[in-house]
Amino acid sequence: MAEIKENIVVFEHETLRFDKGEKKITKDQFEALERYYGNGKPFYKLVYNGVQFNEHVGVIQVGNTLIEVLPKADKIPHSKEEDKKWRNLLIGMLRTVGSFDIKSTSNSNLKIKPNTILDLYFELFIKEIEYLFHNGLVKKYRKKEENITTLKGSLQFSKHIQQNLIHKERFYVRHSTYDVEHTLHFIIYKALRLLKKINSNNDLHSRIGVLLLNFPEMPDIKVSDSTFEKLIYNRKNKHYQIAIEIAKLLLLKYHPDVTKGKNHVLALMFDMNLLWEQFIYASLKKNTTDFIKVKAQSSKFFWKPQNGRRTAIKPDIYIETYDGNIVLDTKWKNLNGFNPSPDDLRQMYVYHEYYDANKVALVYPGDNKNSKAGVYLKKDGKHDNKICSVVLINVEDQVLKWQEEIRRIIKQFISTK
Structure with missing residues (x-):
């Protein structure tokens, strides 16, 4: 040890x-x-x-x-x-x-x-x-070669002659055995x-x-x-x-x-990052009475070259509710008051479009009081109808309480008009 x-x-x-x-x-x-x-x-x-x-x-x-x-x-x-x-x-x-x-x-x-x-x-x-x-323990059949005193299976003639020229009482054979050695x-x-x-x-x-x-x-x-x-x-x-x-x-x-x-x-x-995504999905999936369907990594194709394979997009969590579709992307990091990266926001815009979402959100650990709603802007600077929020989830001292908090906050985000 x-x-x-x-x-x-x-x-x-x-x-x-x-x-x-x-x-x-x-x-x-x-x-x-x-x-x-x-x-x-x-x-x-x-x-x-x-x-x-x-x-x-x-x-x-x-x-x-x-x-x-x-x-x-x-x-x-x-x-x-x-x-x-x-x-x-x-x-x-x-x-x-x-x-x-x-x-x-x-x-x-x-x-x-x-x-x-x-x-x-x-x-x-x-x-x-x-x-x-x-x-x-499960047993399996396997082929085994050995030099023994009884003839069983098939005689391996060349090896038999080689090893048993003197020992006439032995046979070099290959046979099937049923044991735990596998x-x-x-x-x-x-x-x-x-x-x-x-x-x-x-x-x-x-x-x-x-x-x-x-x-x-x-x-x-x-x-x-x-x-x-x-x-x-x-x-x-x-x-x-x-x-x-x-x-x-x-x-x-x-x-x-x-x-x-x-x-x-x-x-x-x-x-x-992967663990946080799986943890939020498992927490939401635990009580599906609030939603019609909760899916992880639900992919859709969005680009195809003339030759070759298509390219897919795959949001972390896709939720169907009675009021429409919701897409969540999870990020394990502390924003420290800053905005999400432009790459993340652009990605969420595509999810909004391809999944016919009512709204989408980037989900981080943090103080829920600092969560903020956001909208995309049109080319003329006016508000679009596409909503992308930053949702922060409080970290609790116990896992079960943390899961309850995740469900409460996501449900609150979905129901907020």
Whole structure:
């Protein structure tokens, strides 16, 4: 079990350096992050003697140091209470949207209270493997070659002669066997061994040990994106899908340190813009009695070249109401009193036109009192009938209250004449 000696908490867009600052990483850790960055990871950018995080949030484990990158939609400085608030909100948002399509009825029944996102995903994985054990591991037919004392299957004549010139009592054969040794279990076993190596939560340590003790030993395989793309699910193994998705997340995000062997990197990071969009959609979808229909990423074609593919537009959220259509585009940033960018406003104008919308809005986190309505102007400077508002949504301390606030504010925006 990995022993986390340090837990560094930063907010998105903050910088960590090894030469100065109240919070520091070591030079070795910076070099490990530099190598990881070389693999095309967009979670931060390299700056002088350090890294600056962007809109991605989550956790990066470098050796025995855990770096938590938390979201931030206000200017309140770091404190234990403030860090705890945003950590809980982030975990709550991930649970709400079922991040990475990991949707399980059991994930609200976790036995531990997660301190970080790593703990959350580790226990989700453990819980799914315990569930698979409870239901019995799935067996599959596979071809097997071996030198045995009974003749079964087909005799592999050349290899039989080569290996059994002296041992007349043996047969080198190829035959079908029905057992648990197949790719799904190779992946799970590899992920369990990784978990034992990097887990730092004492509450999970014994459960990982029990699983490894009971799980049949499997051959080690190299995994890549193609390993998971080749998997085929059917009615017999569909219940493996959640465990495999989490295993994929862990195995593909793990970057071993092949130079010094101690600063391995595991990054579970999430784009806050995408998470904010999914969170608002899930919050509105939770109570559809206020609307006729709520859709995410509803695309329409709006341009076609003479040769080639058409180009589509795709607003974040499309709502059908009894009084007309509404289009919302979500942005995770603090406007600080400024207007939205011209590009965003131009995009909303197109949505207005193509979706026959009564009105459209850009949705940001912030103080709802500072929300403002807006209209597009015609070429002569007169008001158009196209309405584009800036809607700010208050950040609440609890996820359920936050969802209620989202529904209240959006409903208020829709009903305002």
